[in-house]
Amino acid sequence: MGHPLHANGCWFERRLSVASARESSALFLDRDGVVIEDEGYLADPKKVRLIPGAREALVVARAKGWHVALVTNQSGIGRGMYGWNEFAAVQAAMMAALGDAAATIELVAACPHYPSHPWRKPEPGMILAALQALGADPAKSWMVGDKAADLKAGRAAKLAGGFIVGTGEGRNERAGAMACGGNGFALRSIDSIAALGPWLKGAGAS
Numbered sequence: 001m002g003h004p005l006h007a008n009g010c011w012f013e014r015r016l017s018v019a020s021a022r023e024s025s026a027l028f029l030d031r032d033g034v035v036i037e038d039e040g041y042l043a044d045p046k047k048v049r050l051i052p053g054a055r056e057a058l059v060v061a062r063a064k065g066w067h068v069a070l071v072t073n074q075s076g077i078g079r080g081m082y083g084w085n086e087f088a089a090v091q092a093a094m095m096a097a098l099g100d101a102a103a104t105i106e107l108v109a110a111c112p113h114y115p116s117h118p119w120r121k122p123e124p125g126m127i128l129a130a131l132q133a134l135g136a137d138p139a140k141s142w143m144v145g146d147k148a149a150d151l152k153a154g155r156a157a158k159l160a161g162g163f164i165v166g167t168g169e170g171r172n173e174r175a176g177a178m179a180c181g182g183n184g185f186a187l188r189s190i191d192s193i194a195a196l197g198p199w200l201k202g203a204g205a206s
């Protein structure tokens, strides 16, 4: 099975069936612990469970004309625990669970490398490559994550700001994540991805 791999060994998938967004704003979503429950090195599609509100948040993002990209560290691959076929199966299960809302995800990037790589969060490589591919403006774009590394990557990519969620590892990581704020990077703490819909509808997302 052919997978959409970048020359550097990372997954980099443009989902070309998706209509392109109207705005130059992008929402970068971590996957495990943000969109789906963090099962720890998830390789079994039967264990995919959406976090409540994920579907609705994606629908609002698209209604507002935003780009949406998934940026996920998958060190389970680099550690030899599973492979791209398992990653693809989990992705397919997540997209199926999202239903119509899956069509809002324009790009998926996944970094298998461990322990470090320019695309592995907290490094900004995946976000920078996605910004370029989408033609999005970092100053109008936000990162959503459950770990400090997610927010560090967003800050390093010079995004407008980031959200630390309380799902996944978010409760343990909140203090470290909040320390990433400042110097032009706005940090907000939210209970879960479900809070993004109302935020996107509000003035902060115009």
Ligand SMILES: [Mg+2]
Residues within 6 Å of the ligand: 030, 031, 032, 033, 034, 038, 145, 146, 147, 168
């Ligand atoms: Mg995560």
